[in-house]
Amino acid sequence: MENSIYLDEARDPLIIAEGWMKDGKEVAIATVVETWGSAPRPVGSHLVIDADGDFHGSVSGGCVEGAVVSEAIDVIDSGKARMLEFGVADETAWQVGLSCGGRIKVYVERLG
Amino acid sequence: MDPYALKILNAERRARRAAILVTDLGDGRDRIVREGDQVAGDLGAAIARAFRTGNSGSVEAEGRTFFLNAHLPQPRLVVIGAVHISQALAPMAKIAGYPVEIIDPRTAFATPDRFPDVALHAEWPEDVLKRQPLDSYTALAAVTHDPKVDDFALKAALDANCFYVGALGSRKTHAKRVERLLALGASADQIARIHAPIGLDIGAASPAEIAVAVLAQAINAFRSRGLDAKGAAA
Numbered sequence: 547m548e549n550s551i552y553l554d555e556a557r558d559p560l561i562i563a564e565g566w567m568k569d570g571k572e573v574a575i576a577t578v579v580e581t582w583g584s585a586p587r588p589v590g591s592h593l594v595i596d597a598d599g600d601f602h603g604s605v606s607g608g609c610v611e612g613a614v615v616s617e618a619i620d621v622i623d624s625g626k627a628r629m630l631e632f633g634v635a636d637e638t639a640w641q642v643g644l645s646c647g648g649r650i651k652v653y654v655e656r657l658g
Numbered sequence: 659m660d661p662y663a664l665k666i667l668n669a670e671r672r673a674r675r676a677a678i679l680v681t682d683l684g685d686g687r688d689r690i691v692r693e694g695d696q697v698a699g700d701l702g703a704a705i706a707r708a709f710r711t712g713n714s715g716s717v718e719a720e721g722r723t724f725f726l727n728a729h730l731p732q733p734r735l736v737v738i739g740a741v742h743i744s745q746a747l748a749p750m751a752k753i754a755g756y757p758v759e760i761i762d763p764r765t766a767f768a769t770p771d772r773f774p775d776v777a778l779h780a781e782w783p784e785d786v787l788k789r790q791p792l793d794s795y796t797a798l799a800a801v802t803h804d805p806k807v808d809d810f811a812l813k814a815a816l817d818a819n820c821f822y823v824g825a826l827g828s829r830k831t832h833a834k835r836v837e838r839l840l841a842l843g844a845s846a847d848q849i850a851r852i853h854a855p856i857g858l859d860i861g862a863a864s865p866a867e868i869a870v871a872v873l874a875q876a877i878n879a880f881r882s883r884g885l886d887a888k889g890a891a892a
Contacts, residue, residue, distance in 0.1 A: 551732045551757055553671055564668050567661055575659050579683070579716060579725045590714030590727045627686045653725065655686055658661045 559592040559603030563657060572597040573657040574618035578605045578650055582633070585648035593652075597622050605652050606632070618654050627655040659688055666690045667729065674731040674793050678708055681725045683716070693884075710884055731795040732757065733821070733880055735873075738783055738811045739802035740767035743826070746869035747799070748776045754873060756797070761786050763807060783811040797822035797876040799856065803831070809838055816848040822879035824856040824872055853879075 555561045559575075566573045576593040578585075586607035593603045593611060595618035605614060610632045621628055633649030663679060667690055670677040680701075681688040691697060697705050701719040708714065708728040716725050735751045737744045740762035748758045759777040762768040768780035779786045787810075792798060798815035800808035803826060812835075815823045825835060832854040839849050857871030858878070 551674070551734045560664065560668055560671070564664055567664070577725070577727065588714075629683070653681070653683065655659055655681075657659050657664065 557602070559594040562602045563592075563594040566594070566596050567657055572622045574621045574654055575657055576605055576614050576618060576630075576652050576654045579629075579653045580651035581648060582650075583648040585650050587650075593618075595619070595622075606650060610650070610652075614652055614654065621654045621656050625656050627653065629653055663688050663690050671729055671731070674795055676709055676728075676730045676795070678705055678729065679727045680705070681727070683723045683725050706884060710881065731793075733795045733797065734759065735797045735799065735876060736761065736792065736811075736815075738762070738798065738800040738808055739804075739826075740764070740769075740773060740778065740780075741801055742865040743801050743868050743872070745772060746866035747872060748773060750869055750873050751876075752776075754877065756873075756876070759786075759790075761811070762802065783807065783814070787811065787814050792818035792820050794819045794821055796820050797824075797879065799824045799826075799872050799876070801826040801856070801872075803827060805835070805838060809835070809842065812852065813839060813842050813844055816844055816851060821883055822853070822876040823851055824853040824875060826856045826868075827854060829855065 553561060563573050563575055574595045578587055578589050578591045581589055587605055591605055593601055593605045593614055595601045595615050597619065599615055599619060601615050604611060614630065617628060617630055630652045667677055667679055676693040678691045679688055680691055691705055693709050699719060701717065701724060704717040704719065704726060708726045712728050712730040714727045716723055733756055735756045735758045737747060737758060737760045740760050744760055748760065751758045760773060761779045761783050763780065763782045765780045768778055770778060792815055798811060798820045800812050802808050808825060812823065812825055825832065827835065836849055853875055857868055858875045860871050862868045862871040
């Protein structure tokens, strides 16, 4: 992908989250806060989720987004942030995990 | 996340200014720190490091765990002069992660044939920089040798606090340039920030080698932002 010097507003998760908030939607923000080994998205990457389960951005190469979205909907309901961990060492590796062999930690919080 | 923090963060990002979102992973409270804001202690040191490197990560400080999400603008390189050096510099800089724009009003030099796949402006720097101002996440290399083209851009780069300002030319050429920039109203401190002769001293001989020296010097300037100021304060 080209490195634009300006934000790609149509695809930027944090810009989209702000837009959703202005539209009165409830929003959760998921952030990669730690990675070990090979991980597809760097620390700081965002996935933003609304209460209907719509999402933008990514925290992995599509491996764990489904699980993060369902956790995010709980976080929107409860207002309580959660720390999620994914990796091949998990019991659930074959359902939700990183086939690349890495591990990631994802912080999920409600906006507001 | 605090909705107000998100608004501030996005406004800073749109304006191409660096900001760090600091989140206390214990209680979820967060705040925005802008470049230049003073933060004390271990947390402050970690924040300064994150501004310099652009790397996000967790840090233990004051018995708490903070996550620092560093949002740095995409750094870029503006080259004044569509010359032989620029032909080598443009693709190299792009590979290194610094998108390039080239400005040269001399239409014989600034042709798409000579510069495929580069943002090229066959216009005066005065006109281009009015539309797309320089900023502190922009490096500027002036390589035309021609005061009519280079001088305005150099003064603009100093005023915009570009993280790197380099100018091609011998020491003798530069001495004359210093006189002209002083006449344009630049201060001696500002002028001291210009790297001239341009490029790290690697004995570069060919235009492509000079391009390597310029790119390396620009990267060095980018990755040592803020270090000089701290050294002076200590």
